[in-house]
Amino acid sequence: MIRAAIVDDEELARQILREYLNSEEDVQVIGESTNGFDAVKFVSERKPDLIFLDVQMPKLDGFEVLELIGTDIAVVFVTAYDQYAMKAFDAAAVDYLLKPFDAERFRVAMQRVRRRLGEKMQAVSASELKNAAQPPGQYAQRLVVKDGTRVHVIPVDQLDYAEAQDDYIALHTGGKSYLKQQTITSLSESLDPGRFVRVHRSFLVNLERVRNIEPYTKDTRLAILSNGAQVPVSRAGFVRLKELMGER
Amino acid sequence: MHPLLKSWKHVLQYLSVWTVLGAMLGFMLAVAGHFNLAETVAITAPITIALAVVCLSAWFVARSSPPGSISAWRVRFRMGIAAMFASAVVLAFAHVLAKALNVVFPGLEARFLPAVPVLGGMCWLLYLLSITLHHLWIAMERSKRAELLSRESELKALKAQVNPHFLFNSLNSISALTSVDPARARDMCIRLSDFLRNSLRLGERVSIPFAEELALLTTYLEVEQVRFGQRLRIAQDFDSGCADCDVPPLLVQPLVENAIKHGIATLVDGGEIALTGRRNGQNLRVVVENPFDPDAPATRRTGFGLVSVRNRLEARYGGAARLQIEVGDKTYRVILSLPCGGKEPEHA
Known part of the structure; x- marks a missing residue:
């Protein structure tokens, strides 16, 4: 039995999915959500095998939800918008249904879902996927982090710095820090390079927070941030930092 | 010669x-x-x-x-x-x-x-x-x-731009209704057709009486009401004098479309869009106010609709018309002020 969840803020949009799903014998709808927050909470509590996900929703959009729930769930996007990079979804989202869609198209999506659930999930990190789906020239406005069943939303201008820790990154903001499963390279790529600098192999700082830079060892320096935090700066990082500071 | x-x-x-x-x-x-x-x-x-x-x-x-x-x-x-x-x-x-x-x-x-x-x-x-x-x-x-x-x-x-996403989402609603409530599905088809036909017809004209813009707006809201149900609530308050002002077509409708897309649609429980119109001699003032989620990503709030309305006002009236935006903690207000090209109100 495939346990499915429907996430859409419009009642009628959920209605048609419910109707199509009812005629699939091996699928059971275990729940519905009307916004991104609920969806993330529901997924971590009930662990469905499959979710149908709208893109434009209150609280968190479909991309953010996808990023937070990981890829061990089959995701089918259902949206009226066709401009999102479908290429990226070919890699990890199982399918992309454009509203309105007919029963036949829906069955094609379900066949893909069964095939995907049959084999094991591809190991594409959801965060990398989100980066790939971002339109060129546009950078992330905010970062989302899941903490148990809670979701934190961090506007990027409130990010002080980020630090790589094994497979995770620690996002430091206003004296707190949040762990997120993502590489620092992929984080760095999603952010505006004019505002966030990779000052070290394991550190990324918000340029606006840098108060001054002090020598540390022969080759390295320390960036002192406005909240007093100290971030190591490598030689290559210092060159990048100086370039950007010079521009201001 | x-x-x-x-x-x-x-x-x-x-x-x-x-x-x-x-x-x-x-x-x-x-x-x-x-x-x-x-x-x-x-x-x-x-x-x-x-x-x-x-x-x-x-x-x-x-x-x-x-x-x-x-x-x-x-x-x-x-x-x-x-x-x-x-x-x-x-x-x-x-x-x-x-x-x-x-x-x-x-x-x-x-x-x-x-x-x-x-x-x-x-x-x-x-x-x-x-x-x-x-x-x-x-x-x-x-x-x-x-x-x-x-x-x-x-x-x-x-003028010709009817938002395709509005269209696709509405068609999706109709598609859902066909099996559960065929009468409502048909009803929505008719309203959607009315809206499309009227927006094409009015879009061709240079000026229309404000009453026609309001009628178009009503049809539009009826369609959106089916999509959003209880989440979308409307309060309207227009002076009787507004009706025979002459205005460029499809000037208020994009503002209301924005209010839904960037306001109501970002809220789990939706909210109320307040529409007011005041006629003051030869000046027409229209206010569109809606609640929004301040935590929604900022890119959602900068629409093409506002820019287009502003450009059209500028091209038509120069400095005589204004489009003001007031962003509160949780409400977004657009104030449109333009010369009323129509007849003098009868009791002026």
Whole structure:
């Protein structure tokens, strides 16, 4: 039995999915959500095998939800918008249904879902996927982090710095820090390079927070941030930092 | 016919320029031919009028060989030849004139001879100047027309835009309703068609009575109501005087569309869109207010709709219309203020 969840803020949009799903014998709808927050909470509590996900929703959009729930769930996007990079979804989202869609198209999506659930999930990190789906020239406005069943939303201008820790990154903001499963390279790529600098192999700082830079060892320096935090700066990082500071 | 001759005002302006040029010409002829004042006036005035008429023909020369159409040297060559013809005509006229004036002023014809090269040279130069001015004038007219055309086509494109996502989402709602509530599905088809038909029809017009914009808005909201259900609530309060204001079509509808997309749709429980319209003499003021989620990603709130409305107001009214945006903690307010092009209210 495939346990499915429907996430859409419009009642009628959920209605048609419910109707199509009812005629699939091996699928059971275990729940519905009307916004991104609920969806993330529901997924971590009930662990469905499959979710149908709208893109434009209150609280968190479909991309953010996808990023937070990981890829061990089959995701089918259902949206009226066709401009999102479908290429990226070919890699990890199982399918992309454009509203309105007919029963036949829906069955094609379900066949893909069964095939995907049959084999094991591809190991594409959801965060990398989100980066790939971002339109060129546009950078992330905010970062989302899941903490148990809670979701934190961090506007990027409130990010002080980020630090790589094994497979995770620690996002430091206003004296707190949040762990997120993502590489620092992929984080760095999603952010505006004019505002966030990779000052070290394991550190990324918000340029606006840098108060001054002090020598540390022969080759390295320390960036002192406005909240007093100290971030190591490598030689290559210092060159990048100086370039950007010079521009201001 | 030369476009200058279409208006008396322009003809008078043209002649007043020639009065000055004629005075200069008279001075030069008087010096060259040792004429007294009466003789100078008698000979210069007709020649000046003849020149003024001949120089209008430069329009045809300028029009037949606009710069850029053929090589610069060929343009100059043609200009030179045309100017020579023009001065030959004027000189022939002057010759006949001098002969005739000889009766009134004895010896004038003989004294006119040394003035001939001066007159010929002046005619040639003035004619060249006339062609050049005509060239400039034609170029200016052309760029003015091009600007007007591009603005017009831009406005047309802006007006024609019905948001495709609105359409697809509405069709999806209809698709869902067909099995659970066929009557409502049909109803929504009709409303959606009404909205599309009316927005196409109204979009073609330059101005519509505000009442028609409101009717279109109502149809639009009925369609959206089906999609959003209880999440979308509307409060309307319009003065009776607003109805017969003349406004550009589809000016308020995009604002309400924004209020839904960036406001209501970002809220789990939706909210109320408050629409108010006030007529104050010849001024119409429309306010669209909606709640929004301040934590929603910022990119969602900067729509193309506002820019397009602002551009259209600017193109149509210049500084006389305004679009103000007030962003509160949880409410977003757009204030539209524009001249009311319609009839005076009856009890003003």
